[in-house]
Amino acid sequence: MGIKEDITVALYGSTKMVLKEYVDNITVNFGEVTIATSQTRPIIVKGCASLITLIGELKGKVLVDLPLETALKISSIMNDEELTEFNDTVSMTINELANMIVGNAINKLVDAGINVDISIPSFIFGKEIALYSSEASDILVVPVETSYGNIFITISIASK
Amino acid sequence: MELIKHDPENLFMGTKRDGKKLTCMVVDDVPFMVKTLSKLLEKFGIEVVQTAANGVEAVEKYKTLKGRLDLITCDITMPEMDGLQVLEKVMQFDRTQRVVMISALGSKEKVKTAMQLGAKYFIVKPFKAEDVFRILSFVITKF
Numbered sequence A: 001m002g003i004k005e006d007i008t009v010a011l012y013g014s015t016k017m018v019l020k021e022y023v024d025n026i027t028v029n030f031g032e033v034t035i036a037t038s039q040t041r042p043i044i045v046k047g048c049a050s051l052i053t054l055i056g057e058l059k060g061k062v063l064v065d066l067p068l069e070t071a072l073k074i075s076s077i078m079n080d081e082e083l084t085e086f087n088d089t090v091s092m093t094i095n096e097l098a099n100m101i102v103g104n105a106i107n108k109l110v111d112a113g114i115n116v117d118i119s120i121p122s123f124i125f126g127k128e129i130a131l132y133s134s135e136a137s138d139i140l141v142v143p144v145e146t147s148y149g150n151i152f153i154t155i156s157i158a159s160k
Numbered sequence B: 001m002e003l004i005k006h007d008p009e010n011l012f013m014g015t016k017r018d019g020k021k022l023t024c025m026v027v028d029d030v031p032f033m034v035k036t037l038s039k040l041l042e043k044f045g046i047e048v049v050q051t052a053a054n055g056v057e058a059v060e061k062y063k064t065l066k067g068r069l070d071l072i073t074c075d076i077t078m079p080e081m082d083g084l085q086v087l088e089k090v091m092q093f094d095r096t097q098r099v100v101m102i103s104a105l106g107s108k109e110k111v112k113t114a115m116q117l118g119a120k121y122f123i124v125k126p127f128k129a130e131d132v133f134r135i136l137s138f139v140i141t142k143f
């Protein structure tokens, strides 16, 4: 298996584990992964997105993106308070969710001997925001279907 | 320190010899994480006497509390100053201070680095209540 498959599989496991730990009774299923290789194709943000940069042997980005409605529902449960509109609590919660998902996926890779670290998450709020990469990347979009709505995990790995 | 009560069945950490609760400062930049962990610690019978949302704040608050904290739980990924830097600063004041790192980044290498810097243990997020209890009990009784 290549490194792209390794990180994708690791992200499947960590996404399920983190969501199940913090969101009671959530169901988590994975939809069909779409793959594209392009220098020009941007990643499109759907709502509340946390962007984490992969540093080291594995260079790239992981975007954990939730439509606002889903972000509000999940953040409300995680904070044990009703959040009806976007605010700092929502952005911090989604950033931490992404940090745990990507962090736990990375742990497995590092223990397997791959030298990779992650950045502090950056938060992006808005619809149809296009993120362009300056280098050619392989882009994988993993739809995560949950009982609170879909989450989209985009993995962009720099192709050498 | 010796514990006079220890009842793992009820996940109660016990009190100090003088009958007082163990004290802790929780350091994490994310409010829900501070909330979750504080609730858990209170359940264990540990009093959360202080919280800090970043490394700089943590070190400042530590300076005013040092000597009076039985425990510090410290997140690693934080803005301003990260948890490992906080750990280093705390160790400069008191090598015996019990600091437990809590992070989503829990590769063997990260854990090793933290332990070498003086952390007494390492908890990977997300965590289970029983694991946190087991680790903190160990740290409290061993160090």
Ligand SMILES: [Mg+2]
Pocket: B028, B029, B030, B075, B076, B077, B078
């Ligand atoms: Mg953090």
